[in-house]
Amino acid sequence: MNAEEQVQAPGRVVVVGSLNMDLVVRAPCLPQPGQTLTGTRFVTAPGGKGANQAVAAARLGAQVSMIGCVGDDPNGRALRQALLDDAIDCEGVRILPDVPTGVALITVEEAGQNTIVIVAGANGELATEHVDAMEQALLGAQVVVCQLEVPEAVVGHTLARARALGKTVVLNPAPAAGPLPAQWLPWVDYLVPNESEAQLLSGVPVAGRDGAEAAAQALLQRGAGKVLLTLGEAGALLAGPEGVQHFPAYQVSAVDATAAGDTFIGAFAAALAQGCAEVEAIRFAQQAAALSVTREGAQPSIPDRQQVLAWPW
Known part of the structure; x- marks a missing residue:
């Protein structure tokens, strides 16, 4: 069964993570230290790695519950409403008084690459008790997804609880600052870093295919179930006990890499939750990500399932 043929009831995904309002500037190039540029466009759009992944999973076929925090301010209300508009369960999205909603300051250059600076705001107030209060959502999920834009204690708690419940655990170690706590990786079924994150986590230089494989193997040796390393235009690499497999990228004209x-x-989590085979879930995720870079913004760029399946791959 593959992602395109999937017709059974949607699987369930729980995402524990961040919600940010993205403040996006388009410019001719990315600024150098001390440089002032004249931008060409400014927009605000819902974002945050957790919320983006929740929206992607929902648009691409899963039933989704989000666990996170926003401030009691216009940005927070807009972010929560954006999730509700995608039929995401927001019972676990806490609205906190006297704490600003998180923001991301994003510069996008003409070729689509970006730089991002995040201010955590309410995301930094997410606590383990918020996760525990959503135990029923965790029990009903097939897949649980975490990232690193919320407190480390919350991520570790969620990974451990999801593992104890027998869920498929996906960890996107972003933004990475260095090696993960040693006890985390044995709780993770799929560790999904990009090249720079894999290098920071493993301590192995990621230069080309050989470097990517060496970094992935180092992370496997530390306990990760499998490593799914995203390589941008070079595709993706899956490393596990069965060996290493490379997945070439789909070629599109990139406009904006934000949220790819x-x-x-x-998309990967949604496909796994629906019972897709691993290889087909990866290919479906690559298609969804490729389509997203042809559009501007974070959540506005995320396609739905029918758009992915209708694209002439």
Whole structure:
């Protein structure tokens, strides 16, 4: 069974993570230190790695519950409503008084690459008790997804609880600052870093295919179930006990890479939750991510399932 043929009831995905309002500037190039540029466009759009991945999973076929925090302010209300508009269960999205909603300051250059600076705001207030209060959602899920834009204690708690419940656990280690806590990786079924994150986590230089494989193997040796390393235009690499498999990228004309990785992870989680085979879930995720970079913005760029299946791959 593959992602395109999937007709059974949608699987369930729980995403524990961040919600940010994205403040996006388009410019001719990315600024150098000390440089002032004249931008060409400014927009605000819902974002945050957790929310983006939740939206991607929902649009691409899963029933989704989101666990996170926003401030009691216009940005927070807009972010929560954006999730509701995609039929995402927001019972676990707490609205906190006297704490600003998280923001991301994003610069996008003409070729589609970006730089991002995040201010955590309410995301930094997410606590383990917020996760525990959503135990029924965790029990009903096939897949649980985490990232690193919320407190480390919450991520570790969620990974451990999801593993104890026998769920498929997906960890996107972004933004990565260095090696993960040693006890985390044995709780993770799929560790999904990009090249720079894999290098930071493993300590192995990621230069070309050989470097990517060496970094993935190092992370496997530390306990990860499988490593799914995204390589941008070079595709993706899956490393596990059975060996290493490379997946070439789909070729499109990129406009904006914002949320491409989040789209990949949300699509991958949705496909796994629906019972797709691993290889087909990866290919479906690549298609969704490729389509997302042909559009501007974070959540506005994320396609739905029918758009992915209708694209002439």
